[in-house]
Amino acid sequence: MGKTLNVELVEEFRGRLRELRGRLHRTAATTDEELRTLEAHQAGAPAEDVARESVTTLLSRLSAQEKHELDEVYAAQARLETGTFGICEGCGRSVPLARLRAMPAARTCVACEAREEERAR
Numbered sequence: 001m002g003k004t005l006n007v008e009l010v011e012e013f014r015g016r017l018r019e020l021r022g023r024l025h026r027t028a029a030t031t032d033e034e035l036r037t038l039e040a041h042q043a044g045a046p047a048e049d050v051a052r053e054s055v056t057t058l059l060s061r062l063s064a065q066e067k068h069e070l071d072e073v074y075a076a077q078a079r080l081e082t083g084t085f086g087i088c089e090g091c092g093r094s095v096p097l098a099r100l101r102a103m104p105a106a107r108t109c110v111a112c113e114a115r116e117e118e119r120a121r
């Protein structure tokens with residue numbers, strides 16, 4: 001089984017994911033207030049209905065690809081907090097650090113991703 005990340009790496013990836021999320025949020029938001037609304041939103045956190053509605057409206061400005069990217073970033077942030085970040089969802093081994101640094105939201109190692117693509121073809 002893969003091991004979970006040490007404290008320094010958790011901090012590092014928190015920063016990287018926050019950066020990715022911020023970049024996508026800035027794509028969706030046109031004003032500072034809209035940006036704050038998005039930044040305050042955490043996937044899975046209970047939100048006021050009004051806030052949730054405006055978040056949905058703002059995120060609908062993203063392309064399907066950007067929306068997917070953002071969902072993956074939210075999911076990676078959740079995995080980071082629950083201690084499953086960096087463990088391949090396919091084989092349960094550690095995803096190499098170089099891959100995580102290149103793609104912080106990656107769910108699988110390269111081998112498992114290649115297998116997935118093979119299957120999708």
Ligand SMILES: [Zn+2]
Nearest residue numbers: 088091109112
């Ligand atoms: Zn794997």
